[in-house]
Amino acid sequence: xxxxxxxxxxxxxxxxxxxxxxxxxxxxxxxxxxxxxxxxxxxxxxxxxxxxxxxxxxxxxxxxxxxxxxxxxxxxxxxxxxxxxxxxxxxxxxxxxxxxxxxxxxxxxxxxxxxxxxxxxxxxxxxxxxxxxxxxxxxxxxxxxxxxxxxxxxxxxxxxxxxxxxxxxxxxxxxxxxxxxxxxxxxxxxxxxxxxxxxxxxxxxxxxxxxxxxxxxxxxxxxxxxxxxxxxxxxxxxxxxxxxxxxxxxxxxxxxxxxxxxxxxxxxxxxxxxxxxxxxxxxxxxxxxxxxxxxxxxxxxxxxxxxxxxxxxxxxxxxxxxxxxxxxxxxxxxxxxxxxxxxxxxxxxxxxxxxxxxxxxxxxxxxxxxxxxxxxxxxxxxxxxxxxxxxxxxxxxxxxxxxxxxxxxxxxxxxxxxxxxxxxxxxxxxxxxxxxxxxxxxxxxxxxxxxxxxxxxxxxxxxxxxxxxxxxxxxxxxxxxxxxxxxxxxxxxxxxxxxxxxxxxxxxxxxxxxxxxxxxxxxxxxxxxxxxxxxxxxxxxxxxxxxxxxxxxxxxxxxxxxxxxxxxxxxxxxxxxxxxxxxxxxxxxxxxxxxxx
Amino acid sequence: xxxxxxxxxxxxxxxxxxxxxxxxxxxxxxxxxxxxxxxxxxxxxxxxxxxxxxxxxxxxxxxxxxxxxxxxxxxxxxxxxxxxxxxxxxxxxxxxxxxxxxxxxxxxxxxxxxxxxxxxxxxxxxxxxxxxxxxxxxxxxxxxxxxxxxxxxxxxxxxxxxxxxxxxxxxxxxxxxxxxxxxxxxxxxxxxxxxxxxxxxxxxxxxxxxxxxxxxxxxxxxxxxxxxxxxxxxxxxxxxxxxxxxxxxxxxxxxxxxxxxxxxxxxxxxxxxxxxxxxxxxxxxxxxxxxxxxxxxxxxxxxxxxxxxxxxxxxxxxxxxxxxxxxxxxxxxxxxxxxxxxxxxxxxxx
Numbered sequence: 001x002x003x004x005x006x007x008x009x010x011x012x013x014x015x016x017x018x019x020x021x022x023x024x025x026x027x028x029x030x031x032x033x034x035x036x037x038x039x040x041x042x043x044x045x046x047x048x049x050x051x052x053x054x055x056x057x058x059x060x061x062x063x064x065x066x067x068x069x070x071x072x073x074x075x076x077x078x079x080x081x082x083x084x085x086x087x088x089x090x091x092x093x094x095x096x097x098x099x100x101x102x103x104x105x106x107x108x109x110x111x112x113x114x115x116x117x118x119x120x121x122x123x124x125x126x127x128x129x130x131x132x133x134x135x136x137x138x139x140x141x142x143x144x145x146x147x148x149x150x151x152x153x154x155x156x157x158x159x160x161x162x163x164x165x166x167x168x169x170x171x172x173x174x175x176x177x178x179x180x181x182x183x184x185x186x187x188x189x190x191x192x193x194x195x196x197x198x199x200x201x202x203x204x205x206x207x208x209x210x211x212x213x214x215x216x217x218x219x220x221x222x223x224x225x226x227x228x229x230x231x232x233x234x235x236x237x238x239x240x241x242x243x244x245x246x247x248x249x250x251x252x253x254x255x256x257x258x259x260x261x262x263x264x265x266x267x268x269x270x271x272x273x274x275x276x277x278x279x280x281x282x283x284x285x286x287x288x289x290x291x292x293x294x295x296x297x298x299x300x301x302x303x304x305x306x307x308x309x310x311x312x313x314x315x316x317x318x319x320x321x322x323x324x325x326x327x328x329x330x331x332x333x334x335x336x337x338x339x340x341x342x343x344x345x346x347x348x349x350x351x352x353x354x355x356x357x358x359x360x361x362x363x364x365x366x367x368x369x370x371x372x373x374x375x376x377x378x379x380x381x382x383x384x385x386x387x388x389x390x391x392x393x394x395x396x397x398x399x400x401x402x403x404x405x406x407x408x409x410x411x412x413x414x415x416x417x418x419x420x421x422x423x424x425x426x427x428x429x430x431x432x433x434x435x436x437x438x439x440x441x442x443x444x445x446x447x448x449x450x451x452x453x454x455x456x457x458x459x460x461x462x463x464x465x466x467x468x469x470x471x472x473x474x475x476x477x478x479x480x481x482x483x484x485x486x487x488x489x490x491x492x493x494x495x496x497x498x499x500x501x502x503x504x505x506x507x508x509x510x511x512x513x514x515x516x517x518x519x520x521x522x523x524x525x526x527x528x529x530x531x532x533x534x535x536x537x538x539x540x541x542x543x544x545x546x547x548x549x550x551x552x553x554x555x556x557x558x559x560x561x562x563x564x565x566x567x568x569x570x571x572x573x574x575x576x577x578x579x580x581x582x583x584x585x586x587x588x589x590x591x592x593x594x595x596x597x
Numbered sequence: 598x599x600x601x602x603x604x605x606x607x608x609x610x611x612x613x614x615x616x617x618x619x620x621x622x623x624x625x626x627x628x629x630x631x632x633x634x635x636x637x638x639x640x641x642x643x644x645x646x647x648x649x650x651x652x653x654x655x656x657x658x659x660x661x662x663x664x665x666x667x668x669x670x671x672x673x674x675x676x677x678x679x680x681x682x683x684x685x686x687x688x689x690x691x692x693x694x695x696x697x698x699x700x701x702x703x704x705x706x707x708x709x710x711x712x713x714x715x716x717x718x719x720x721x722x723x724x725x726x727x728x729x730x731x732x733x734x735x736x737x738x739x740x741x742x743x744x745x746x747x748x749x750x751x752x753x754x755x756x757x758x759x760x761x762x763x764x765x766x767x768x769x770x771x772x773x774x775x776x777x778x779x780x781x782x783x784x785x786x787x788x789x790x791x792x793x794x795x796x797x798x799x800x801x802x803x804x805x806x807x808x809x810x811x812x813x814x815x816x817x818x819x820x821x822x823x824x825x826x827x828x829x830x831x832x833x834x835x836x837x838x839x840x841x842x843x844x845x846x847x848x849x850x851x852x853x854x855x856x857x858x859x860x861x862x863x864x865x866x867x868x869x870x871x872x873x874x875x876x877x878x879x880x881x882x883x884x885x886x887x888x889x890x891x892x893x894x895x896x897x898x899x900x901x902x903x904x905x906x907x908x909x910x911x912x913x914x915x916x917x918x919x920x921x922x923x924x925x926x927x928x929x930x931x932x933x934x935x936x937x938x939x940x941x942x943x944x945x946x947x
Binding site: 089096097098099101102103104105106107108110111113114116118119120190 | 640667680695698700702737
């Protein structure tokens with residue numbers, strides 16, 4: 001029996017909602033299931049604000065979360081009530097049986113459980129207090145109840161709890177007691193829902209390792225495997241955990257990390273370190289990227305390798321720091337003054353985060369330019385089971401070294417070579433003495449604002465990047481689904497591609513000829529491959545999480561074929577059903593199409 | 598789901614059995630703009646409790662027992678508050694308080710909370726060793742505990758139990774009935790009629806032990822490993838072993854939550870022939886109420902599926918403006934048919 005179950009835990013900040021989700025997905029991944037998970041949390045640290053830990057557990061690879069959950073666990077009814085309708089028919093709603101305060105009608109989640117859903121009232125608080133003497137372990141009580149209800153092996157949960165609280169003996173002990181209390185209650189509870197786990201299927205190849213990891217952690221792992229030397233950063237949601245993880249890992253490898261006073265310092269120091277020959281990076285979100293724009297221009301004109309990890313959030317300005325959005329694409333590709341081309345890559349899943357996290361350093365070195373890795377909050381925080389290869393798939397050194405100079409020959413840092421990529425000497429290298437500047441310059445790096453030189457150098461900075469479209473062992477774009485001519489083709493980027501893929505497969509299941517393309521390399525744009533795909537499509541649909549249709553704009557700047565835009569800005573991942581409905585409409589199927597007819 | 602319209606009358610029905618469900622349907626027909634909320638302890642939608650013996654004929658999925666699918670409730674805007682325990686009814690404020698402290702205002706209240714299995718006090722300590730059969734969950738639990746061709750020991754033997762016994766015998770199980778005054782409840786069986794009825798039970802294949810009753814039971818024990826799961830020990834030193842022990846001593850009205858409401862209660866809620874309690878906004882129907890009988894000059898219970906459904910319908914009609922009196926919908930006589938089978942009107946249902 002194939003497993004495809006989605007579980008949502010909803011609570012208030014401080015309820016342990018996210019921690020419960022962490023333990024649950026760790027336990028399930030440990031059992032061998034594939035897990036895709038996304039947490040939603042409020043900007044406030046504690047006391048109020050909604051937290052959601054949502055995960056989809058499968059035996060086959062899933063690409064996105066489902067619209068409907070199979071199980072909803074409420075740790076706080078005031079936050080969970082709006083999500084009661086997201087539980088499918090015959091799914092389970094697990095909630096606190098009692099209340100410590102008087103409630104108006106409708107104030108308890110039981111008032112919102114639909115006739116097709118199955119209620120499971122549990123004395124969560126009482127069990128927590130009885131088993132641990134406090135109500136802080138309510139989240140673990142529900143995990144015990146869930147494990148018992150779904151007949152999941154308790155040992156996997158105990159191990160996951162042990163991992164979570166390995167340095168907190170008292171918390172581990174209380175959690176064990178709370179877990180048992182929930183488990184015991186489940187043993188006396190009559191199961192009515194039809195949520196069933198099938199056996200997990202192992203697809204791990206020899207030598208590889210499987211880990212449950214989120215996008216930011218995967219980026220970090222990619223950077224580490226690519227040999228990052230130096231990192232400068234300033235914390236900002238949702239990119240902070242990149243710096244936090246690197247801070248604990250880099251010193252172990254003799255690498256250095258410094259928290260700077262702001263984003264301008266961070267990018268300046270990163271470019272400085274890149275100039276000095278280090279594999280250097282910084283991380284930020286939209287507001288930080290805006291501050292970095294001027295220095296990115298320096299990185300472009302001075303042709304200094306540097307990597308910027310950008311995790312997008314709802315904007316503009318402070319916007320919605322804990323909500324996801326894909327609205328910094330214009331900023332990443334075009335942001336800044338002057339003609340400042342840069343490489344922008346955007347992974348579409350957590351595995352892609354690992355690969356882009358490492359490949360970015362190769363590209364920065366190989367094409368001597370800043371590389372932006374564009375994530376978004378959904379991808380940064382999304383957990384997936386990722387299979388890591390036994391050996392890191394990254395080149396340790398992609399620098400084009402200067403050859404031996406002829407007698408009397410002067411080293412030209414910005415030599416106009418055939419492919420327009422110049423040999424790059426690292427400061428201190430014998431015979432490689434040179435200057436760099438933010439001023440327009442000649443091949444030696446000396447200031448020169450002659451028209452001819454500016455034309456030549458502008459061309460160099462743009463045209464050299466075309467080689468990045470052939471960068472080895474990198475998926476610049478990829479087509480999925482039906483081959484040849486299709487009725488509807490989806491083109492998408494970033495985290496939204498998972499929803500597109502899911503919708504595309506569902507549409508095919510309905511008999512619609514359909515294909516989807518993910519575009520990872522956003523700048524320079526892989527026009528040829530994308531245009532070929534679009535030529536195969538009667539209709540092209542571009543779903544993305546921004547209002548303007550930023551990717552669609554980019555696409556249409558390169559390929560002159562009309563597209564249908566599907567733009568949403570809910571602060572949450574796009575709904576598969578919305579995309580599917582649009583596919584149906586474009587294919588002349590379904591309710592919407594009938595209505596239009 | 599909680600509805601948002603506040604202007605319409607709010608009819609609350611406590612109980613989702615035959616009476617409560619019928620009342621909700623009639624209320625919807627007669628008062629289309631009203632809010633209707635059913636509060637029930639059950640975690641399932643209204644299902645055919647009378648069909649539960651079918652679990653021994655292979656029906657194990659609760660969906661097979663549902664009277665209507667979920668859409669029915671959505672279409673008719675009947676709110677189902679399942680797993681909801683009413684703690685208190687304040688008739689003055691017209692407010693129901695649920696166990697979890699949620700307050701629900703009502704304009705009219707129909708109490709149709711039915712009855713729960715009665716267990717004589719002297720057997721209460723053995724409750725954990727017995728299997729009930731009052732709900733779907735009970736039925737499945739009991740069915741899992743009773744092996745193929747297993748032996749069920751039935752204490753009391755009310756008509757619900759005897760209905761189950763018929764199915765158990767049909768499905769190759771062994772049934773021993775420890776008979777007593779509750780046998781044939783709610784039929785009132787005279788001393789002269791009893792021997793023939795008991796003989797009919799035996800002819801059906803039920804082993805009947807007369808004279809032991811509850812007072813004769815010394816204890817019920819867990820059977821030793823490898824042997825039968827339960828033993829019933831009698832005070833005369835004899836014992837019987839079986840796989841399950843089931844009490845069938847009739848029903849007890851579920852009225853505890855009404856104790857502070859101010860309405861008159863004897864064993865059940867006392868209602869007029871129009872099914873109204875002593876509070877003008879509160880009605881009762883089904884196994885929970887005792888109806889005033891002008892003919893008999895006493896309050897009395899009426900049982901059976903047809904009666905209960907008719908009560909639900911009548912209460913709803915009277916809540917919505919009628920003033921009809923109660924007329925029993927079925928007789929209450931226990932018969933032995935020509936071919937020697939027991940025929941009870943309480944076993945007739947649609």
